[in-house]
């Protein structure tokens with residue numbers, strides 16, 4: 001072994017051309033191979049910016065960028081390390097007009113999607129009891145991850161509910177396009193469609209790179225799979241790494257078959273297997289291996305511990321979820337105190353988003369620093385949404401969701417009646433609400449005084465739009481923090497502070513709200529730093545894609561040294577010395593939704609999720625459960641998760657028997 005790579009790892013890193021698959025278990029150094037291979041390609045003269053590496057999360061992308069800088073030193077020209085979604089945004093920015101969208105499109109987040117769904121359901125007269133906006137969005141997303149367009153869903157819909165959803169989907173999609181907006185799934189679908197229908201676009205985009213590398217390949221869905229294929233088809237320099245045992249996004253349309261059939265798509269592919277796990281001790285790895293053999297349909301794989309020995313995982317039972325939270329936190333505090341560990345060495349892993357609450361309470365009581373990873377609560381604050389909507393309206397006036405949110409916030413005398421009139425006129429004439437508001441039709445909708453108010457609003461937006469465009473054009477010549485300054489002016493011109501005073505009589509609350517506005521301004525200023533060209537649209541995209549965060553950001557908190565609270569889904573690829581997996585109960589892990597399903601496939605995915613969780617631990621793993629848990633305000637008895645019995649060897653494995 002040299003330079004920290006074992007023989008097969010070196011083999012992969014030194015394979016500089018052609019299709020390459022690294023199929024290997026958790027912690028075996030797959031991500032390390034991707035990173036070292038990029039560095040090696042650069043050493044062999046590949047221009048860094050002609051290398052594209054795709055990862056699943058922004059955090060993974062940032063970590064990889066850092067590791068490469070560590071290997072090569074800081075360089076000006078960098079490889080492009082990106083998530084699927086960010087890369088698609090770049091493609092769409094260059095070519096989306098070919099699909100009939102405006103060049104400046106908006107990306108809808110979950111909140112925007114739901115409010116549009118609410119509108120659509122109202123239009124087709126579906127009540128909340130029949131279908132909630134969230135249900136419609138989930139169904140649409142399921143269809144989209146299968147690359148089904150509205151027309152196709154009318155064919156596959158079977159139940160009444162699915163037929164309604166199909167109708168809703170058609171309306172939803174039409175409205176999105178009208179507003180010049182796309183949702184997260186569309187980012188992938190539209191890119192796929194562009195590549196499929198416009199070969200010139202595909203050639204131009206594929207021609208930007210000589211090498212494509214993909215981490216966590218087991219979790220690619222159909223669109224992602226086809227996008228990657230389209231990008232790598234000509235140069236064939238495609239390296240994918242993954243682990244079929246860690247495929248945990250089947251519910252989002254990911255298909256393990258993509259990784260298992262890599263050799264069929266690329267017959268000359270070289271396959272490398274890694275058999276040593278460098279992350280976890282043998283005792284932890286043993287638990288993981290005992291669990292995962294219970295799954296059907298596995299690719300046989302060897303995974304040995306490079307770190308011998310270690311402590312056996314602990315299994316702890318508590319009377320209630322409150323006890324569980326208190327004792328886990330007390331345990332962490334004890335280890336920090338007596339073993340000289342730091343807060344950032346710990347992670348508490350959950351199955352559901354509701355679980356962290358009691359833990360947060362206990363951590364606060366214990367005055368331990370913590371960070372909840374993967375939560376977006378800051379963006380859900382009213383004042384932050386208001387401000388971002390205002391910026392979005394300035395950037396892209398067709399974005400009706402954003403405009404309707406702020407047309408009368410703070411109140412400027414444009415009532416609901418006027419708004420309804422504008423929308424009705426827009427629908428009737430096939431125009432956007434913005435066209436109606438800024439055209440002669442306005443006078444037929446409202447009285448002169450109201451029309452004046454609308455016009456003043458329109459003019460204000462136009463003024464800021466022109467201002468923002470000037471800043472973009474000025475490039476490097478712009479004043480420092482020019483966009484942040486624009487935002488400050490805007491906040492003052494609309495009188496937002498006075499509005500806060502009116503809404504929140506409590507001075508503390510007001511101060512809080514004001515602070516989040518300040519954070520948005522700060523974020524804009526940070527975005528501008530060191531960029532040669534800036535634009536409002538670019539900033540907003542970064543925000544929506546989660547690349548840019550505000551407030552007490554995760555990064556800030558992490559560098560502040562904090563205990564990580566995260567779901568097992570979000571923990572993919574990460575590692576911590578001490579890991580606590582909590583709530584190991586039937587109904588939580590495996591999740592109750594999967595218990596109903598007839599086929600065992602869903603349970604298998606839950607088992608893989610548990611496997612992902614266990615294999616995050618380097619030195620010490622603690623599994624815990626509560627014997628009772630509150631349901632609708634009453635404590636209910638629980639049952640230990642079947643996975644616990646499997647781990648400790650007290651479950652019969654029908655598959656192991658069948659094999660012998």
Ligand SMILES: Nc1ncnc2c1ncn2[C@@H]1O[C@H](COP(=O)(O)OP(=O)(O)OP(=O)(O)O)[C@@H](O)[C@H]1O
Nearest residue numbers: 004005006025026027028029030031032278279573
């Ligand atoms: N040859 C090696 N020598 C020493 N340490 C190694 C070696 N290969 C990998 N490691 C270390 O093992 C740990 C796991 O590596 P890495 O994260 O690349 O694994 P992975 O296969 O991507 O895991 P996962 O499946 O969880 O994504 C890291 O801390 C890495 O630095």
Ligand SMILES: [Mg+2]
Nearest residue numbers: 030031032573
């Ligand atoms: Mg990895």
